[in-house]
Amino acid sequence: xxxxxxYVGGETAGGQARAFRVSEEGYVEHPMxxxxxxxxxxxxxxxxxxxxxxxxxxxxxxxxxxxVIAELVIAEVLRRYPGGRVMFLAPTKPLxxxxxxxxxxxxxxxxxxxxxVTGEVRGREGIWLDRRVRVVLGTPQAVWNDMSNGLVALExxxxxxxxxxxxxxxxxxYTRIASEYVRRCPWPLILALTASPGSTKESVTEVVRNLWxxxxxxxxxxxxxxxxxxxxxKVGWVRVQLTPEYERVRDVIRKAIERRVEALRxxxxxxxxxxxxxxxxxxxxxxxxxxxxxxxxxxxxxxLQVISQVLSLFHALELVESQHVRTLLSYLESLKGSxxxxxxxxxxxxxxxxxxxxxxxxxADHPKVTALVSAVRAHLAERPQDRVLVFANxxxxxxxxxxxxRSEGIDAALFVGKAEGKGGPRMTQEEQMRVLRDFREGRxxxxxxxxxxxxxxxxxxxxxxxxxxxxxxGIRHVQRRGRTGRRMPGKVLILVTEGTVEEYYxxxxxxxxxxxxxxxxxxxxxxxEVLVPRSGPMPxxxxxxxxxxxxxxxxxxxxxxxxxxxxxxxxxxLGSEAFRSAKELRRxxxxxRKDVYLALLKSGRRGMTLTEVMESVDEGPDVVRRAAFRxxxxxxxxxxxxRFVTRSSLRASSESGALVKVEVEKVGPGYAVxxxxxxxxxxxxxxxxxxxxxxxxxxxRFLAKARILKQDGRTVIxxxxxxxxxx
Numbered sequence: 001x002x003x004x005x006x007y008v009g010g011e012t013a014g015g016q017a018r019a020f021r022v023s024e025e026g027y028v029e030h031p032m033x034x035x036x037x038x039x040x041x042x043x044x045x046x047x048x049x050x051x052x053x054x055x056x057x058x059x060x061x062x063x064x065x066x067x068v069i070a071e072l073v074i075a076e077v078l079r080r081y082p083g084g085r086v087m088f089l090a091p092t093k094p095l096x097x098x099x100x101x102x103x104x105x106x107x108x109x110x111x112x113x114x115x116x117v118t119g120e121v122r123g124r125e126g127i128w129l130d131r132r133v134r135v136v137l138g139t140p141q142a143v144w145n146d147m148s149n150g151l152v153a154l155e156x157x158x159x160x161x162x163x164x165x166x167x168x169x170x171x172x173x174y175t176r177i178a179s180e181y182v183r184r185c186p187w188p189l190i191l192a193l194t195a196s197p198g199s200t201k202e203s204v205t206e207v208v209r210n211l212w213x214x215x216x217x218x219x220x221x222x223x224x225x226x227x228x229x230x231x232x233x234k235v236g237w238v239r240v241q242l243t244p245e246y247e248r249v250r251d252v253i254r255k256a257i258e259r260r261v262e263a264l265r266x267x268x269x270x271x272x273x274x275x276x277x278x279x280x281x282x283x284x285x286x287x288x289x290x291x292x293x294x295x296x297x298x299x300x301x302x303x304l305q306v307i308s309q310v311l312s313l314f315h316a317l318e319l320v321e322s323q324h325v326r327t328l329l330s331y332l333e334s335l336k337g338s339x340x341x342x343x344x345x346x347x348x349x350x351x352x353x354x355x356x357x358x359x360x361x362x363x364a365d366h367p368k369v370t371a372l373v374s375a376v377r378a379h380l381a382e383r384p385q386d387r388v389l390v391f392a393n394x395x396x397x398x399x400x401x402x403x404x405x406r407s408e409g410i411d412a413a414l415f416v417g418k419a420e421g422k423g424g425p426r427m428t429q430e431e432q433m434r435v436l437r438d439f440r441e442g443r444x445x446x447x448x449x450x451x452x453x454x455x456x457x458x459x460x461x462x463x464x465x466x467x468x469x470x471x472x473x474g475i476r477h478v479q480r481r482g483r484t485g486r487r488m489p490g491k492v493l494i495l496v497t498e499g500t501v502e503e504y505y506x507x508x509x510x511x512x513x514x515x516x517x518x519x520x521x522x523x524x525x526x527x528x529e530v531l532v533p534r535s536g537p538m539p540x541x542x543x544x545x546x547x548x549x550x551x552x553x554x555x556x557x558x559x560x561x562x563x564x565x566x567x568x569x570x571x572x573x574l575g576s577e578a579f580r581s582a583k584e585l586r587r588x589x590x591x592x593r594k595d596v597y598l599a600l601l602k603s604g605r606r607g608m609t610l611t612e613v614m615e616s617v618d619e620g621p622d623v624v625r626r627a628a629f630r631x632x633x634x635x636x637x638x639x640x641x642x643r644f645v646t647r648s649s650l651r652a653s654s655e656s657g658a659l660v661k662v663e664v665e666k667v668g669p670g671y672a673v674x675x676x677x678x679x680x681x682x683x684x685x686x687x688x689x690x691x692x693x694x695x696x697x698x699x700x701r702f703l704a705k706a707r708i709l710k711q712d713g714r715t716v717i718x719x720x721x722x723x724x725x726x727x
Contacts, residue, residue, distance in 0.1 A: 004040055019052060019076045020045050032075035037106045038068060043225040047217045048072035055190040055532055057165070057208060059197055059218035059520060063461070064226060066193045067099060070161050071106050073191055077159045078134060084158030084545030086135045087181075089143060089174065091164050092452070093118045093429055094436075096137045099163070103135060118142050125151050125586070140173035147180060148633060150589035150626035154184040155547035158539070165192035168210045169203075175210040180633060182212045186535045186547055196516055204523045212532050216524040220517050237494040237506070238375065240367040246320060249328070249358045253317045256351040260310050269303060278314060281307050308342035316355070319394070321500040322469045324369065325362045327396045330424065332356055365404065368495045372401060372466060373408050375493055376446060379464045380410070386463030387439065388446045393469055395424035395450050401468065402448040412446035413439065467494040470506035585623070592619045593627040594694060600637060600646050601692070601702070604724035607645035648691075648721035651705070659723060660708075663701045672696050674717060682708060682717040691722035701726040 007022040021029040022040035029035075044065055047058055051073045060066045074086050088103075090096040093116075100114050115127045117138035124142070127133055128151045136143075136157075146152050160181050168174040182188045192211050198204040207213070219226045242250065264270045269284055285307045292301055312335065319328040332355070335343045346352050376388050390405075392398040395416045405412035413435050416425050427435070432452075438444045496502045539546055599616040600608060608616070614624045628644055631637035637644050665681070666673040672684045684696070695702055705721040 004042055007040060007042070007045055018045075019049050020072060028072065030072070030075050030079070032079050032108050033072070034106060034108055038072070041065065041225075041229065043219050043223070044069050044072065046225075047219070048076070050215065050217045051191050052076055052189075054214035055188070055192075055212050057192045057194075057197060057211070057213045057216045057218075059194055059216065059516075061219075061221055061226075061230075062195045064219070064229065066195070067102055067163075068106070070163070070191060070193060071103060074103070074135065074159065074161070075107050077189070080541040081158045081539055081545040082543075083548040084539075085133070085156050085548075086159045086161065087143070087157045088135060088137045088161040089140050089163065089177070090137065091139065091167060093120065093139055094432055095163065096139055097433075100137050103137075109134065117146065119145075125149075128152055140177060144173040144177055147177065148630060149586045150623075150630055151586065153549055154181050155186060156545070156549060157181065157185060158187075158545055159189045159191065162190065162192045162211065164194060165207060165211060166194045166197045166203075168192070168207050176633070178211045180629075182532055183632075183639075184629065186537075187539050188212070188532065188534070198519075199515060201519050201522060204519050205526070208523060208527055213527055214532060216520055216527055218517070218520050233490050233492055235492045235494070237496055238368075238371045239496050239498050240371050241498050242321065242500075243364055243367055245362045245364045246325070246366065249320050249325065249355070249362055250317065252351065252355045252358045253313055253320065256349070256355065257310055257313045257317065259351065260306050260313070263306055264303060264310075267300065267303060269300070276310075278311065281311055281314075305342045305345060308340070309346050312342060312346060318501060320359075321497050322368075322502050323392075323394055323397045324366045324400050325359055325364075326400050327394050329359050330396045332359065368468060368497065369401065369404055371495055372468065373404060373410070375466065376405060376410060376464070377408065379491075380445060383463050385442075386445070387442075387461070388464045388466065389462040390446065390448045390466045390468060392448060392450060393471070395426075397468065398448045398450050399425050405446055405448070410446055411444055412448055413444045415439075415447050415449040415452065417450065417452045461490070463490055465490065465492045467492070470494050470496055470502055585626075588619065588623045589626045589630060592617060592623050593630055594692065595619070596624060596627045597631055597636060597646070597692060598694060598725060600631075600644055601648075601695075601722060601725040602727070603645075604703075605645065605649045607640060607643035607649070609643055613644060646723075648705070648723050651721055659703045660706045660717075661701065661726070662704050662706070662717070662719065664696060664698055667696060667698055676706075676708065676717060680715065682715040684717050684719065688716065688718045690720055695722060695725065 004022050004026070007018060007020065008024065010018050010021040019030075020040075022045070023029050023036075025036070026040050027036045028038040028040050028045070047060070048069045050056060051058060051069070058066060058069060060069070070088070074088070077084065077086060088096075088099060090099055096116050096118060100116055103109060103114055104111065112132045113134045115130070115133045115136055117124045117127055117136055119139065119142045121127075121142070124146065127136060128146065143152070147154070160178065162168070162174050162178065165174060168178070178190060181190070190211060190213070192207070192213060194207075197207045208216070221227065221230050261270065261276050264276075264284075265272060269288075270276060270280065274280060285304060288300065288304050288307075292304075316328060316331060319331055332352075335352075336347050338344070338347075372390065376390070379386065379388060390398075390401060390412075392401055398416060399414055402412045402414040414425060414427075415432065415435050416427055418426055418428055418432070435444070435447070439447045494506060496506050537546070595617045596613055599613060603612075610625060610628060613628055614621045617624050617627075619627075628637070632639060632644070636647060638647050638650060639645075640650070661677050662684075663675040663678075664672050664684075665675055670686045674682055674684050676682050689696065691702070691704065702722050703724045703726065704719045705723060707718045707720070709716045709718060
């Protein structure tokens, strides 16, 4: 039993007051937490207290209560900072709705205080202005769109929670939202949640840097304070061999691959001793593309299409080895409908016709289907009240498995995404919620799911989880496995086809999952290198959040949700700036950003402070501020030492090459005649101009990065960047 006496007393060993207390009965006590709603677990309380100190990456195996920890942090932030708001993002609408119900169940919040923002919510501009809303849940793209339209005052949010944060790669909306939040909120606090942030140091470091993480909190199933809550998971596997029918189809694909690989060898692109796999082919493709970009021409370039054909055939090979012949046929049909040249070449080849005949004549199930049916039937015979969750990577395969289980008298339902591509089943979110409800309430015993069932959704505990195929991803391995063994011992069964790439995937998934703890330890030692700008002053607990918009700048609650429908005719004067509905505000920001950009272009490399921008543009200060920051988000403008500078000016400062002075003398349909450097005239075509359209007016003058060309005896100018507007 984990000792919670210090939480019952409400003080640390050093006499400091704790943010959370635990009752004698073992429940969390807090002004914002409902009575007897949250079980007191030491690891959850400690991780929540840690997350209140700095931007935190919280890593915890599936089903150990990451959401509960987030709710505790939310409760304390709302208590500490009256008037402060919380933004809680999740990758899908069902997950966001699930979090809303959990918040309402565990925290002392009314329904009007918790709102959801997704792409399907109409009039959501009113949510951001409604002073009653204390917690905004949403999907990242919808929130980013609202931010881009100037609807979101990020400085109002005392906490940003990001669920399933391992998605925070490259240009995913989480990354952009976190960066904008850190930039605009004077005292930001971020809590990022995941079961696995990545299986390599590089991938974990990317998440840490993208989300401005300052500390990492994690637990594994082996930690002493976690182990009492995990009865254990028994992992087993079933190995099967391909049947002769499937081997015949595989042989046809292998011959088609070998014929194309031999052409690559004959051209000297691949050595005779090199074992050809995806990695080798992708490396070769990158090399040829680099040669083409450098100006190389000739017969070698046609082999790019051959490489693409081999990669497509490798995918077909994996489908027949690991999925089902129906899945392969679905893929072959998609090739027939494709306009890609490599796909067209495959379809027109003789070996494609042979492959299609072989696949259509194969009527048997994949041997893993038989193994799956046998395993599920045996488990339910032994434990008839159990639920079973089957994971399959490909939706067509998942559909086959659900049909096959039902044909054997097993109550199975399919669970796939709403837009998973062409050629396979898809479900609306209403259908998804109905299927989950039936599974949760026991009306369905077996759920066959694609990857949508891996992340966060409140799928009830399952006595058996089956991986129809092993997966090399450490993240997905951890998420799938966490669906069993929560409150009672569970079992994971992994199906593997012998002599195929699945054997490598099986080993790789385990290896990556096991390495995660050591990677987190290593990255946490380096995480202090992340410097989060906090402009302060530090907010004082118990006092109102300093950066909440005043009452006068937002709509009253009773008028908020009608704001988007009233149009432009209804305004209320509020001192120096007329009040706008959210729709009017969005239009004003869109209109003003052009004026702001032109003003910044006039300032050139010097740039302007926000105050100077406000003085230069004839619009209210709030609209100008939103317009300026929107240009920053669009990467047209950068902030350098507190000044706004156009990126074209920065590029001109860092790149070699002369600037040219351009003066517009005449404007025609789709072109303009310009005077270059006061010396000669050139034609400027619309599709060769990459600057603000507002500058292409008679009499306008500007400095630009440009190239002068001769086309059909005529002088043409290509304007790459407008650097500065000249008076």
